[in-house]
Structures are given as C-alpha cells and as structure tokens.
Amino acid sequence: GQQLxxxxxxxxxxxxxxxxxxxxxxxIFNTWLWYKQDxxxxxxxxxxxxxxxxxxxxxxLTAQFGITRKDSFLNISASIPSDVGIYFCAGQSYSxxxxxxxxxxxxxxxx
Amino acid sequence: xxxxxxxxxxxxxxxxxxKSLKCxxxxxxxAMYWYKQSAKKPLELMFVYSLEERVENNSxxxxxxxxxxxxxxxxxxLHTLQPEDSALYLCASSQAEGPPLHFGNGTRLTVT
Numbered sequence: 001g002q003q004l005x006x007x008x009x010x011x012x013x014x015x016x017x018x019x020x021x022x023x024x025x026x027x028i029f030n031t032w033l034w035y036k037q038d039x040x041x042x043x044x045x046x047x048x049x050x051x052x053x054x055x056x057x058x059x060x061l062t063a064q065f066g067i068t069r070k071d072s073f074l075n076i077s078a079s080i081p082s083d084v085g086i087y088f089c090a091g092q093s094y095s096x097x098x099x100x101x102x103x104x105x106x107x108x109x110x111x
Numbered sequence: 112x113x114x115x116x117x118x119x120x121x122x123x124x125x126x127x128x129x130k131s132l133k134c135x136x137x138x139x140x141x142a143m144y145w146y147k148q149s150a151k152k153p154l155e156l157m158f159v160y161s162l163e164e165r166v167e168n169n170s171x172x173x174x175x176x177x178x179x180x181x182x183x184x185x186x187x188x189l190h191t192l193q194p195e196d197s198a199l200y201l202c203a204s205s206q207a208e209g210p211p212l213h214f215g216n217g218t219r220l221t222v223t
Contacts (some may be wrong), residue, residue, distance in 0.1 A: 004153070033211055042115070042201050042214035043154075088154070092210055098167065099210055101154040 002027050006089050006102030013079055014110050021087060021105045022073040029091035032065050032072040033099070037086045046087075047074070079109050114138040117202050117215035125223055126192060132218045134185040134202030142207045143185040145177060148199040148217070160185060161207045192222045 006023045013019060023032070031050055035043035047058050049065035049072060056063055062075045072091075076083055089102040115136045124130050136143065145157040159167035160179040174196075176188040185202055199219050203212040 031210060035214075040216070040219075042117075042203075042216045045211045045213065048211050090210070095209055097209075098156055098159070099212065103151065103153050 002091075002093065002100045004089055004091055004100050004102040006105055008105060009103065010106040010108070012108045012110065015079060015081060017079055019076040019079055019083070019107060020073060021107075022071060023089035023091070023102045024071040025091060025100075026070070027093060028069040029072075029093050029100075030069065030095070031092040032063070033090040033092075034061075034063050034072070034074045035088040035090065037088065037104070039085070043088055076107075079107075081109050081111050083107060084109050115202055115204055115213050115215035117200075117218050119218060120216065121219045121221075123221045123223060124189070124192065126194070128192075129188070129190040131189065132187040132200055132202075132220075134187075134215055136183055136185075136202075136204040136213070136215075138204055138213060140204035140206055140213070141182050142205050143179060143182070144203040144205075144212065145185070145187050146201040146203060146214075148201055154201070158187075189220075192220075194222050197221045 004023050004025050033048050034046045037043040047063040052069045053067045054065040060077045086104040086106050088104045090099040118133045142161045147155045157171045158177040174191050178186040199217045201217045202215040205212045
C-alpha cells in the first residue's frame with residue numbers, strides 16, 4: 001500500500017524558535033492535510049491543500065503542497081508552549097480514495 | 112466541542128467481556144470512520160460507512176463489529192478482545208466525497 005514518510009519523528013525546541021517538518025511519498029497525492037493531536041484528544045485539522053504548489057497559512061502555521069505532488073511541508077513560526085503535540089500529515093491520491101497518514105512528528109517546546 | 116463526540120473516553124475490559132464504543136457527529140456529514148491508533152504507528156483505518164452503508168472493512172478481525180444505524184451515529188461492538196487490541200480508537204466523519212476528516216477525542220481501550 002501507499003506510505004508517507006514523515007520527518008523528523010520528534011523535535012525538541014526552545015520557545016520562539018521556528019519549526020519545519022515534512023512528508024514525502026513515492027506516489028502522487030492530489031490532496032494533502034496537516035493535523036495536530038494534543039495529548040488525550042483526537043487529531044484536529046490545521047491546514048488542507050488541494051493544488052500542487054499551493055502555499056497556505058493559518059496563523060503562525062504555513063504549509064505547502066509540493067510541486068511534484070509527492071511531498072508537503074509544515075512550518076511553525078515563533079513556537080509557543082501550546083504548540084506541543086503530535087503533527088500528522090495525510091494524503092489522498094484521488095477523489096474518493098482513503099487518506100494515508102504519516103507516523104507523526106512529536107513536538108516538544110521548552111519554555 | 113469537536114462536533115464528533117465519542118463515549119466512553121476510557122474503557123478497561125477483560126478478554127471475555129462484551130462492550131460497545133459510541134460515536135455521534137453533529138456536522139451533517141454522511142460518511143463515518145473507525146480508526147485504530149497505536150503508539151508509534153500511523154493511524155489504521157478499520158471501517159468506513161458512507162450513506163449508512165459499510166463501504167470498507169480493512170481486514171479487521173471479526174471480534175470488532177461496526178454498526179451505523181443512521182448518518183449521525185456509529186458504534187463499534189467489541190467481544191473477546193486480545194491484549195494487543197489495546198489502543199486509542201478514533202471515530203471520524205466527513206462528506207462522502209472525501210476529506211477533510213473531523214475526528215472525535217477517541218476511546219482509550221485497555222484489554223486485560
């Protein structure tokens with residue numbers, strides 16, 4: 001089946017630093033999604049990308065849909081303690097197909 | 112309030128018990144999903160219901176039995192589970208044509 005390689009697996013940063021994480025695939029995806037999961041809760045959608053090359057922001061978060069359609073990245077600027085959590089990428093290869101999820105990036109922000 | 116509500120939040124059950132997980136969505140979606148989340152593994156899709164019909168069953172053991180009585184409610188009936196079934200079980204909903212998915216907060220299941 002399809003796989004998404006998400007990196008890094010974990011990050012330990014200081015408050016105020018910028019963060020970057022990415023997902024890559026050997027297959028083409030037509031939709032990329034980024035989710036955040038807080039401890040004890042379900043994943044919450046952060047950003048959805050529907051077009052190759054698209055760059056979308058949501059507050060301090062920016063995500064891009066790679067031009068090859070095989071990758072996506074998420075940047076967080078000026079991190080704060082509440083950014084702690086697990087960030088997941090997910091891709092959909094064609095309309096109606098099921099999402100493929102990455103393994104997640106565990107982010108720790110030290111005050 | 113996520114729009115997708117799961118109960119119970121925590122469940123401990125023995126291997127011979129029968130229990131059910133419940134999910135309710137208030138978003139007007141017509142597709143509902145069960146996912147299993149284990150530590151350090153990607154989310155595993157278990158079942159998909161679209162317009163109240165089961166459209167996907169990803170080789171899930173028969174000790175897990177889903178039920179979707181209407182587009183707003185989804186159940187996962189559990190019986191004779193194994194300790195390796197301990198995980199976070201997430202319900203999600205969407206429009207039938209696809210993402211984004213909206214998740215509930217999950218049921219943390221422990222099988223003893």
